[in-house]
Amino acid sequence: MKHLLIVAHGSRREASNDEVRRLAERIAGLPEASRFSSVRAAFLELAAPSIPDGIQQCVDAGATQIAVFPYFLSAGRHVVSDIPTEVAVKQQEYPDIDIHITPxxxxxxxxxxxxxQIVKHPEHTA
Amino acid sequence: MKHLLIVAHGSRREASNDEVRRLAERIAGLPEASRFSSVRAAFLELAAPSIPDGIQQCVDAGATQIAVFPYFLSAGRHVVSDIPTEVAVKQQEYPDIDIHITPxxxxxxxxxxxxxQIVKHPEHTA
Structure with a gap:
């Protein structure tokens, strides 16, 4: 039972958070995502679910393996420190579940x- | 003479700005980028060149067409308002040059x- 958690920063602008939730749904709908039992969104701050809550949702759904994907453009403090810290707490809580952070x-x-592709075919966008 | 300008937010962390500059170089090196005379990086704030200065560099290099690509994850204020405002000022200054913002x-x-792809083949990353 492998689950994928898309982690975004989170925004005061709820439309931005909804964009991320829709992205998770779009990924879940791709044929190549069939190896994931679920694809969910979680947020570092300002939106729900939080990263711990997102991981917990995967655990509650029976995850044995959770891939945490940082939906970030650069390796700033959030990617290097904040996300790993929050993941580590849940990993400690569930030592038998493999929770790993992807690039x-x-x-x-x-x-x-x-x-x-985008600048060539702008029509291929949402 | 078509030029591509990659516009990022800009960061106090210079390593993040350098990531964007390297990205522009990587794009410039791709075969499909050969239709662009140049691929440059510019920043909305906190880093140089600014968007107007980046556009000016393209103009000085002989651009007749400039594609401005917002390297942003969501359509917040920066994408919807700030970048278009800065681009419009330069468009007014150079009415004969086609400056357009891509998705x-x-x-x-x-x-x-x-x-x-990233969560499947993490080795395919920088």
């Missing part, structure tokens, strides 16, 4: 390809 | 695919 969005080499 | 990063449907 953050901005770290992917393929972001460059994606940008070229 | 922002987070708007692309394919971000979902990219995220699945």
């Amino acid at each position: 953050w969005l901005g770290s992917a080499d393929t972001v460059a390809d994606l940008i070229l | 922002w990063l987070g708007s692309a449907d394919t971000v979902a695919d990219l995220i699945l």
